[in-house]
Amino acid sequence: MIEVKVNGGNFEYDIHSLVKAFYPGEEVVVREKEEFTEDAPLQMDATVGDKEIQFQLFEERAFQKKGHVYVEDPDRRLVKNQLKRLIYQVLSEYTGKTLPWGTLTGIRPVKIPMALLEEGKSNVEIADFMRKTYLCSDAKTALAVSIANREREVLKEIDYREGYSLYVGIPFCPSICLYCSFSSSPVNRWEKRMEEYLNTLFRELKFLGEVFQGRKLNTIYVGGGTPTTLTAEQLNRLLDCLEKHFDYSYLKELTVEAGRPDSVTSEKFRVLKRHGVTRVSVNPQTMNQKTLDLIGRQHTVEQTREAYWMAREAGFDNINMDLIVGLPGEDLEEVRRTMEELRVLDPDSITVHSLAIKRAARLKLFQEKYQKMGLHNSQEIMDLTYRYCAEQQVYPYYLYRQKNIAGNFENVGYAKVDKAGIYNILIMEEKQTILAAGAGGASKFVLRPDRIERVENVKDVAQYMARIDEMMERKRSFLKASDLW
Numbered sequence: 001m002i003e004v005k006v007n008g009g010n011f012e013y014d015i016h017s018l019v020k021a022f023y024p025g026e027e028v029v030v031r032e033k034e035e036f037t038e039d040a041p042l043q044m045d046a047t048v049g050d051k052e053i054q055f056q057l058f059e060e061r062a063f064q065k066k067g068h069v070y071v072e073d074p075d076r077r078l079v080k081n082q083l084k085r086l087i088y089q090v091l092s093e094y095t096g097k098t099l100p101w102g103t104l105t106g107i108r109p110v111k112i113p114m115a116l117l118e119e120g121k122s123n124v125e126i127a128d129f130m131r132k133t134y135l136c137s138d139a140k141t142a143l144a145v146s147i148a149n150r151e152r153e154v155l156k157e158i159d160y161r162e163g164y165s166l167y168v169g170i171p172f173c174p175s176i177c178l179y180c181s182f183s184s185s186p187v188n189r190w191e192k193r194m195e196e197y198l199n200t201l202f203r204e205l206k207f208l209g210e211v212f213q214g215r216k217l218n219t220i221y222v223g224g225g226t227p228t229t230l231t232a233e234q235l236n237r238l239l240d241c242l243e244k245h246f247d248y249s250y251l252k253e254l255t256v257e258a259g260r261p262d263s264v265t266s267e268k269f270r271v272l273k274r275h276g277v278t279r280v281s282v283n284p285q286t287m288n289q290k291t292l293d294l295i296g297r298q299h300t301v302e303q304t305r306e307a308y309w310m311a312r313e314a315g316f317d318n319i320n321m322d323l324i325v326g327l328p329g330e331d332l333e334e335v336r337r338t339m340e341e342l343r344v345l346d347p348d349s350i351t352v353h354s355l356a357i358k359r360a361a362r363l364k365l366f367q368e369k370y371q372k373m374g375l376h377n378s379q380e381i382m383d384l385t386y387r388y389c390a391e392q393q394v395y396p397y398y399l400y401r402q403k404n405i406a407g408n409f410e411n412v413g414y415a416k417v418d419k420a421g422i423y424n425i426l427i428m429e430e431k432q433t434i435l436a437a438g439a440g441g442a443s444k445f446v447l448r449p450d451r452i453e454r455v456e457n458v459k460d461v462a463q464y465m466a467r468i469d470e471m472m473e474r475k476r477s478f479l480k481a482s483d484l485w
Contacts, residue, residue: 001026001027001028001029001038001040001041001042002019002023002026002027002028002029002040002041002042002043002044003029003031003036003037003038003040003042003043003044004016004019004028004029004030004031004043004044004045004046005030005031005032005033005034005035005036005043005044005045005046006030006031006032006045006046006047006048007032007046007047007048008032008048009048009076009079011046011048011080011083012030012031012032013030014080014083014084014105015030015046015083015084015087016028016030017105017403018084018087018088018091018103018105019044019087019091021099021105021408022091022092022095022097022099023042024408026042041059041060042057042058042059043057043058043059043061044056044057044058044087045057045058046083046087048079048083049071050071050074051070051071052068052069052070052071053068053069053070053071053079053082053083053086054066054067054068055067055068055083055086055087055090057090057091057094064094065090065093065094066090067086067089067090068086069082069085069086081103081133081134084103085103085135087103088102088103088135098137099135099408100136100137100139100140100379100408100409101134101136101137101140101401101408101410102131102134102135102136102137102140103134103135104134104136105401106401107400107401107402107403108400108401108428108429108430109136109140109144109399109401109410110144110147110148110151110398110399110400110428110429111428111429111430112130112134112144113126113130113144113145113147113148114148114151114152114429116129117148117149117152118152123145123149126145126148127141127142127145130144130145140410143396143399143412144399146396147396147397147398147399150395150396150397150420151397151398151425151429154397154420154422154425155422155425155426155429155431157252158218158252158422158426158431158432159216159218159250160431160432160446162215162216163215163216163217163218163250163432164212164215164216164217164218164432164433164434164435165217165218165219165220165221165423165426165427165432165433165434165435166208166217166219166220166221166242166246166434166435166436166437167220167221167222167223167423167434167435167436167437167438167441168201168205168220168221168222168223168227168238168242168436168437168438168441169223169224169225169436169437169438169439169440169441170222170223170224170225170226170227170229170230170238170438171185171224171225171438171439171440171459171461172185172186172187172190172194172224172225172226172229172230173185173186173187173224173225173226173229173260174186174187174226174229174260174262174263174298174299175296175297175298185225185461187226187229190461193461193462193465194230194234195234196465197439197461197464197465198230198234198237198238200464200465200468201238201437201438202237202238202241203468203472204437204438204468204471204472205241205242205245205246205437206241206245207472207475207476208245208435208437208475209244209245209246210245211475211476211479212435213247216249216250217246217247217248217250217251218250218251218252218253218422218426218432219251219252219253219254219255219422219423219426220242220246220251220253220254220255220423221255221257221423222238222254222255222256222257223255223257224257224259226257226258226259226260226263227256227257227258228256228257228258228259228260228263228264228268229260229263231268232265232267232268232270232271235256235268235271235272236271236275239271239272239275239277240275243275248276252422253278253279253421253422253423254275254276254277254278254279255277255278255279255280255281255421255423256272256277256279256280256281257280257281257283258272258280258281258282258307258311259281259282259283259322260283260297260299261282261283261284261299261303261304261306261307261308262297262298262299262303264282264307264310264311265310266310266313266314269310269311269313269314269316270314272314272316273314273315273316277316278318279316279318279319279320279421280311280316280318280319280320281319281320281321281322282304282307282308282311282319282320282321282347283320283321283322284301284304284321284322284323284338284341285297285322285323285324285327286323286324286327286330286334286338287301287304287337287338287341287342288301288330288334288337288338289301290329291327291328291329291330291334294327294328294329295327295328301341305341305345308321308345308347317348318348318349318419319347319348319349320347320348320349320350320351320415320421321342321345321347321349321350321351322350322351322353323338323342323350323351323352323353323385324353324354324355325352325353325354325355325377325381325382325385326354326355326377326381327355331381332378332380332381332384335381335384335385336384339384339385339388340388342388342392343388343391343392346392347394348394348415348416348419349394349397349413349414349415349416349419349420349421350385350389350392350394350413350414350415351411351412351413351414352382352385352389352411352412352414353411354377354382354402354409354410354411355377377409379409382409385412386412389414392416393416393417394414394415394416394419395414395415395416396412396413396414397413397414397415397420397421397424397425398412398413398420398421398424398425398428399411399412399413399428400428427444430444430446430452431446431449432446433445433446436457437457438457438464439457439458439459439460439461439463439464440457440458440459440464441456441457442454442455442456442457443455443456443475445478445479445482447482453478453482455474455475455478457471458471
């Protein structure tokens with residue numbers, strides 16, 4: 001256990017995230033107190049004054065290291081950056097570690113270079129700022145700046161003020177994966193109530209279509225869960241409902257996740273294609289059968305290949321495939337085998353996720369057991385995936401990070417020219433309102449560039465169906481109070 005005491009300033013979250021990045025396997029407790037309260041082996045003391053910031057480190061109560069900086073500017077944001085740089089420098093010297101993203105611990109690091117681009121800064125100026133302000137490595141700085149430029153190009157025709165996007169949640173899966181913490185429910189438990197769920201969802205979609213009538217719908221993302229756990233007939237009715245209640249005149253992208261290869265059929269892909277779906281995801285996560293069995297995917301490598309070719313035969317020219325690196329027992333060679341398989345398939349985009357161990361996942365509950373098998377991720381593995389993607393001419397277009405992510409790395413979306421997922425960029429950059437329908441859906445209303453409000457649906461499927469009127473009234477009340485309706 002690691003205990004950190006701080007004298008105030010509401011910096012607890014920032015300190016916790018940064019210390020946790022250096023000590024990912026340790027419990028970290030940050031308290032605003034005068035004295036240490038735990039007999040922790042490692043203790044740290046952050047003191048933020050008007051003129052000076054100090055940081056001290058103790059091991060077994062014995063003083064080890066100390067650092068200090070003079071406050072350059074009283075602005076809270078600038079003080080926070082100085083504090084984090086000081087903590088980083090002390091911990092880096094003490095542990096011998098460096099972090100690829102430096103002091104950046106947020107999930108949207110590309111928002112920083114994107115904002116600077118929009119201010120008219122050059123790529124060189126932005127890179128210099130990120131290295132000096134956040135101590136980012138040269139490699140991560142270059143990655144973030146290049147992605148920001150590509151995002152800006154993709155979004156140049158998106159109307160942020162009058163436009164909006166729509167997320168539709170189908171919270172059912174064939175089985176629940178070992179690492180999953182999403183609002184997903186095993187389909188075999190809900191088969192008898194899936195019609196009830198759809199009817200409830202259709203009510204909410206009708207309401208949202210009426211509320212945002214006259215606005216420009218730019219993207220739709222049908223996710224989950226696994227939307228293709230629905231039958232072909234149910235998918236057809238869902239897409240009919242969207243077409244009936246929403247104006248597609250400004251629609252640039254319609255994505256449906258067909259993520260589980262054991263959930264798709266040729267008929268389902270034909271239904272999606274007939275309704276103008278432009279982008280689908282067929283997600284193997286890994287192409288190693290032993291790992292698939294371990295993580296509870298309940299499909300084979302061969303089924304992944306078959307699902308991919310079904311989508312191609314249905315006419316889809318924009319197919320994404322999701323991968324996870326850092327899965328139990330997978331090292332460089334297992335990842336290489338997966339990338340070789342994808343080289344043969346040649347998808348239009350590849351999303352490489354670094355495993356994040358979430359609190360609600362089974363992997364977290366039995367973490368010690370799986371750590372013995374090895375939860376590997378490294379810069380070498382990330383570089384390997386990058387090289388394979390570049391060789392296939394799929395290049396980075398969006399990026400995000402998560403808490404407790406393996407190796408303190410990132411999730412990167414790669415895509416061929418003109419195949420970038422617009423919705424993925426919009427949800428990361430938070431520049432446009434995104435309505436969300438379905439259990440667990442979280443609508444994000446962008447009221448100003450510096451003000452984003454969330455209005456959430458309940459996650460529990462039964463509660464969502466029972467309380468749909470409350471969910472719609474919650475949105476209605478918010479919209480009226482915000483003068484959006």
